[in-house]
């Protein structure tokens with residue numbers, strides 16, 4: 027067997043690791059020269075911002091779960107902790123800054139690509155390709171210029187097994203040892219566990235092991251389940267322990283009925299297990315981050331992306347949607363995520379202001395402008411919103427005379443207070459909202475056409491709750507928010523809630539959950555009888571008379587939904603469109619239509 031000898035003097039012996047030999051071959055094959063510094067592939071500012079946005083959760087979890095241990099163990103060792111994405115782009119780094127010059131010289135810097143094909147053998151690029159943890163020490167780097175470093179990296183996998191990035195420790199002098207490899211594996215393990223616990227809908231974390239002493243060893247199995255006890259994901263050890271457990275399986279199949287009853291160590295057959303609720307952690311994180319808002323309904327998500335774009339350019343935004351769909355909440359989130367988040371968010375409810383006060387409320391007034399005016403005058407909502415957002419809620423209710431003055435403000439970006447002849451410049455993001463059909467109001471001569479077009483830089487329509495594809499998630503979210511102890515929702519009740527038309531949208535659902543959770547305090551399941559009487563009646567009307575008496579347990583697949591009939595006619599009998607609109611499968615809809623005599 028011929029032994030390759032590289033011209034650094036490094037001899038690859040049959041004892042050398044295969045991944046290293048392969049990596050050097052690939053580096054040569056990519057046309058790289060050991061003696062010259064490779065061309066640099068670096069992201070520009072915008073592309074880097076996009077990467078940071080896409081990997082926001084990963085970055086946050088590395089900061090929370092890997093950085094503290096790194097700081098504790100490596101803070102004095104002149105090392106740096108680096109996070110790259112799966113394509114080898116450096117997303118972030120932490121650690122001693124006095125090495126930045128030397129590391130910056132070799133472009134070990136944010137936004138630079140360290141894939142093997144660009145940088146030759148190096149821990150980040152090689153770990154990503156080999157899909158295993160590697161240490162590349164000094165001379166083992168392919169490019170001579172990189173040989174002053176020791177680097178150890180490990181790939182990071184998502185709970186679905188997808189490669190999503192790598193964590194690396196780079197040191198300038200210290201030679202990395204087996205301990206560094208162990209440390210990096212441990213950091214990655216922490217991050218992968220955190221990713222698992224942040225799966226959408228995750229509610230319980232169950233640690234399990236055959237020996238009680240292994241439960242907190244770092245080598246225990248971890249399973250994450252939703253509020254109903256269905257498995258959302260497992261770490262590799264849990265997969266081994268639970269054999270054929272699959273996502274979607276009920277946990278009690280594997281761990282018995284009592285798995286979620288205690289935060290203390292519990293024994294079930296050959297396992298010891300400990301169950302923690304993940305919900306409080308999730309809530310504090312949402313509050314502290316205030317970013318990363320994601321709507322899982324595709325229509326809403328699209329509206330969100332579009333709205334963010336126009337707000338970046340200060341283009342007026344018009345939000346339409348039925349009452350209670352969350353227009354105001356949408357604007358609050360938009361403001362919090364915008365470049366104007368440090369500025370005010372001033373909301374004016376045009377429907378709640380008496381017509382004679384609208385003008386002074388919006389434009390302000392000069393001292394002594396009219397009887398009863400405050401003697402110091404008033405700057406008005408528009409000037410209060412300077413540097414921030416002006417949110418004009420229920421804009422369809424604005425009196426005509428005020429509409430023309432508002433139009434002027436929007437055109438000139440200046441306000442003239444009532445009774446004054448002085449104008450004030452304002453820099454505002456205008457967002458208007460309405461549940462009315464503004465175009466119809468324009469046609470009827472009740473809303474100025476020119477103002478309509480001024481406000482309508484972009485119009486987004488927020489879907490009604492009954493149209494949202496993620497309404498099951500919202501029901502569970504609000505249930506988790508208001509229940510006082512671990513509790514599930516009776517599946518038949520859930521089905522009913524999913525089929526209900528929700529005329530009051532999120533507001534109605536939110537109120538319902540608050541009340542129902544109060545009624546179901548200390549119960550293990552939220553059931554039909556916990557709903558307010560009025561809603562029981564309305565939901566009952568959806569159910570055929572012969573089954574309504576036994577709604578909670580009864581066969582609800584024969585439910586008559588007036589909404590279905592209306593929707594069916596609205597879409598001229600098109601079952602696919604009707605099913606999509608109602609958020610149910612075509613088969614279910616066929617069944618219901620058949621029961622109604624419509625098919």
Ligand SMILES: Nc1ncnc2c1ncn2[C@@H]1O[C@H](COP(=O)(O)OP(=O)(O)OP(=O)(O)O)[C@@H](O)[C@H]1O
Pocket residue numbers: 347348349350351352353354355356419461500504531532533534536537
């Ligand atoms: N994303 C959400 N998740 C859960 N509940 C929500 C959400 N958004 C809004 N809600 C609930 O719905 C209520 C109404 O929301 P909001 O005031 O934003 O609706 P709106 O469309 O502005 O209503 P209106 O047109 O009547 O002014 C809120 O008080 C809250 O209880």
